Amino acid sequence: MQLKDNVWIVTGAASGMGGACAKMIVNNGGKVVIADINVRKGRKLAEELGKNAIFLKTDVTSEEDASRTVEDSINHFGKLNGLINCAALGVAEKILNKKSTHSLEHFSRVVQINLVGTFNMLKQVADKLKRNEPNQDEEQGVIINTASVAAFEGQIGQAAYSASKAGIAGLTLPAARELARYGIRVMTIAPGLFETPLYEALPESAKDTLGGMTPFPQRLGRPSEYAALSKQIIENPMLNGETIRLDGALRMPPK
Ligand SMILES: C[C@H](O)CC(=O)SCCNC(=O)CCNC(=O)[C@H](O)C(C)(C)COP(=O)(O)OP(=O)(O)OC[C@H]1O[C@@H](n2cnc3c(N)ncnc32)[C@H](O)[C@@H]1OP(=O)(O)O
Numbered sequence: 001m002q003l004k005d006n007v008w009i010v011t012g013a014a015s016g017m018g019g020a021c022a023k024m025i026v027n028n029g030g031k032v033v034i035a036d037i038n039v040r041k042g043r044k045l046a047e048e049l050g051k052n053a054i055f056l057k058t059d060v061t062s063e064e065d066a067s068r069t070v071e072d073s074i075n076h077f078g079k080l081n082g083l084i085n086c087a088a089l090g091v092a093e094k095i096l097n098k099k100s101t102h103s104l105e106h107f108s109r110v111v112q113i114n115l116v117g118t119f120n121m122l123k124q125v126a127d128k129l130k131r132n133e134p135n136q137d138e139e140q141g142v143i144i145n146t147a148s149v150a151a152f153e154g155q156i157g158q159a160a161y162s163a164s165k166a167g168i169a170g171l172t173l174p175a176a177r178e179l180a181r182y183g184i185r186v187m188t189i190a191p192g193l194f195e196t197p198l199y200e201a202l203p204e205s206a207k208d209t210l211g212g213m214t215p216f217p218q219r220l221g222r223p224s225e226y227a228a229l230s231k232q233i234i235e236n237p238m239l240n241g242e243t244i245r246l247d248g249a250l251r252m253p254p255k
């Protein structure tokens with residue numbers, strides 16, 4: 001599917017990799033809805049990007065917010081062609097601590113935002129994409145989710161985050177299989193370590209050990225590199241139902 005003149009919702013786009021995707025879409029002639037809970041940063045980016053971008057305050061865990069954002073996106077830009085799910089949150093907490101066990105509230109919150117929020121947006125966007133006219137490749141829409149290498153080799157202290165991201169990887173194939181009849185592709189990107197505010201929020205000890213661990217290139221990934229893969233996924237009709245690692249060959253150790 002082409003980016004030009006098409007409309008995309010990007011969740012978590014007020015920051016990091018979602019923000020880079022919003023820029024990539026506008027730079028390629030597309031239109032973007034920045035869907036995030038961070039009003040200040042979301043509005044600022046939308047202003048920066050001009051008339052082909054709008055900010056809509058959206059909590060991805062809310063069915064009401066997701067539904068309103070999807071409707072408002074179509075009302076504003078006249079159509080919708082896809083979704084990039086980037087909104088997420090991480091916690092670093094062990095299952096067993098000296099005096100307590102992992103907070104169930106923290107575990108549920110991470111799964112709720114990362115996994116349930118991804119599914120909430122996916123189902124509501126897919127419900128609109130299925131009504132689109134197929135393009136010359138028979139496509140009606142593209143959905144990209146974001147997992148993490150932690151879906152496959154989560155470290156100690158990442159039980160909640162890794163479980164949520166593994167859930168996203170697991171969701172990818174059944175969603176792609178079911179939505180195939182509507183010409184909707186579903187793909188997931190599993191990033192390694194990327195230079196964003198989320199990475200900055202990791203515990204210092206984790207940053208110290210992980211910082212130089214990516215074999216090549218030996219640096220943190222750039223959000224623009226995530227956006228470049230999203231562009232390829234959108235434009236290449238054969239990419240479907242797969243989770244692609246984007247990690248410079250990083251394999252995280254247990255701790
Ligand atoms: C964000 C993107 O998606 C990409 C990523 O995912 S980046 C990777 C991010 N990684 C993280 O965030 C790591 C999260 N975890 C942590 O930061 C820390 O584990 C934590 C803050 C939750 C806990 O740290 P801390 O309390 O210092 O525990 P830590 O020192 O690791 O270990 C404590 C105990 O576990 C034990 N332990 C550690 N590793 C162990 C192992 N492999 N086997 C058995 N025991 C182990 C230690 O012996 C120690 O025991 P003791 O305290 O009784 O002597």
Ligand SMILES: NC(=O)c1ccc[n+]([C@@H]2O[C@H](COP(=O)([O-])OP(=O)(O)OC[C@H]3O[C@@H](n4cnc5c(N)ncnc54)[C@H](O)[C@@H]3O)[C@@H](O)[C@H]2O)c1
Pocket residue numbers: 011012013014015016017018035036037038058059060061085086087088089113117146147148149190191192193194195196197198199
């Ligand atoms: N940075 C990394 O190293 C790294 C590695 C692997 C995977 N990831 C994943 O990449 C994606 C983007 O991460 P990032 O590094 O750009 O993070 P980031 O913290 O820069 O951006 C995340 C955005 O999500 C928004 N958000 C949080 N909760 C929300 C909610 N309930 N509703 C709507 N928006 C919400 C935040 O306001 C923020 O703008 C995430 O899914 C993250 O788990 C990041």
